[in-house]
Amino acid sequence: MTDRILIKDLLVRSVLGLSADERREKQDVLINVVLFVDLTRPGRSDRPEDTLDYRAVKKDILALAEGSQYHLVEALAERVAEACLAYGLVERVQVMVEKPGALRFARSVAVEIERGRR
Numbered sequence: 001m002t003d004r005i006l007i008k009d010l011l012v013r014s015v016l017g018l019s020a021d022e023r024r025e026k027q028d029v030l031i032n033v034v035l036f037v038d039l040t041r042p043g044r045s046d047r048p049e050d051t052l053d054y055r056a057v058k059k060d061i062l063a064l065a066e067g068s069q070y071h072l073v074e075a076l077a078e079r080v081a082e083a084c085l086a087y088g089l090v091e092r093v094q095v096m097v098e099k100p101g102a103l104r105f106a107r108s109v110a111v112e113i114e115r116g117r118r
Helices: 020-024 040-045 054-066 073-085
Strands: 004-016 027-036 092-100 108-116
Touching: 004 054, 004 073, 027 054, 027 073, 054 073, 073 092, 073 108
Parallel strands: none
Antiparallel strands: 004 027, 027 092, 092 108
């Protein structure tokens, strides 16, 4: 399937990292999500109830990330993927979690994963 809904550069504030400084207060984290969904029906019907409510997906991701205290970027990416796959219309998801300023001399560090229904 090639139909996709993209959520790009969702800025969240999250406690994420290993060091005491990283765990003291929330940091900016960027999340990008590609949701693989069959968009044939909503494309033809033009009815909101036929498609994925990506505003609800965004709210779930925000709540998950902003309420979390993960040590690893990988763990946050995995939980975001699980939350997206909880929506029945989502067949597969790609998630990239980017942590700006995580490494000296690098703009950011990112983890990208892809998960599908089992």
